Amino acid sequence: MVGWDKFRPRQTHCDSYQHGLQFRCLATIKSPKRASNGEIFKNIVNSSGAAKTMIFSPPKWLLVPYAANIIILIPVCYGMFIGNGVLSVFEGNVAESDGLRFLVGSLWFAILTASIAGLCWPAFFAPIIMVQILYKSLWLLAFVLSAFMADNPVPIGISITFILIVVTYPIFLGLACKQ
Secondary structure, eight states: OOGGGGGSOOBOOOSEEETTEEEOOOEEEEEEEEOTTSOEEEEEEETTSOEEEEEEOOOGGGHHHHHHHHHHHHHHHHHHHTSOHHHHHTTTSSOOOHHHHHHHHHHHHHHHHHHHHHTTSTTTTHHHHHHHHHHHHHHIIIIIHHHHHTTOOOOHHHHHHHHHHHHHHHHHHHHHHHO
C-alpha cells in the first residue's frame, strides 16, 4: 500500500468481471483496532479464508510539523488576541486593525487547534499542513516579494519562518507518504 491508502479500510473485488477486466480477491480488511501507541491493528482475511493481523503505523513524520506549529503558534495566538500581535508578528510593516488581527488570529488559532489534534490523528489532519504550505507560499510571493522588489520594508521574522515552513513541510509530507 502506498501513501494515505494504508489508513483507509477497504474490501477488494473477488473474482469479478467489470468492463472486460478480471479482479482477484487478495484480501478483505476488517475491524481496525487502535493500540495505545497509535498503531492500527487490522484483521485481514485472505482469499483462502485464513486470518492475519497486520500493523499499520501512523505517519510519524507528520508529528514534526504539528509540534513546530504548536511551538510557534502558542505565543503568536496569545499576542494576536491579548497583546499587540500585529505589531510584534509583522514588525510594524503591516497596519494594525481589529479586523486583520482577529482574522489572522482566528486562522492561526484554527491551525494551532488542528495541530494539537494532529498529534493524535496525524493522517486525518494532514490537509492543514498543505493549507499552510499554500497560503504561506502565496503570502511570500504576493506580499513579501512585491514589497522587496519595491524597496518597501519586509517583516523579516515572519518571512523567514514562512520560508522555512514552505521548504520543509513538503519534505515531511513526502516522508510520511513513504512510511
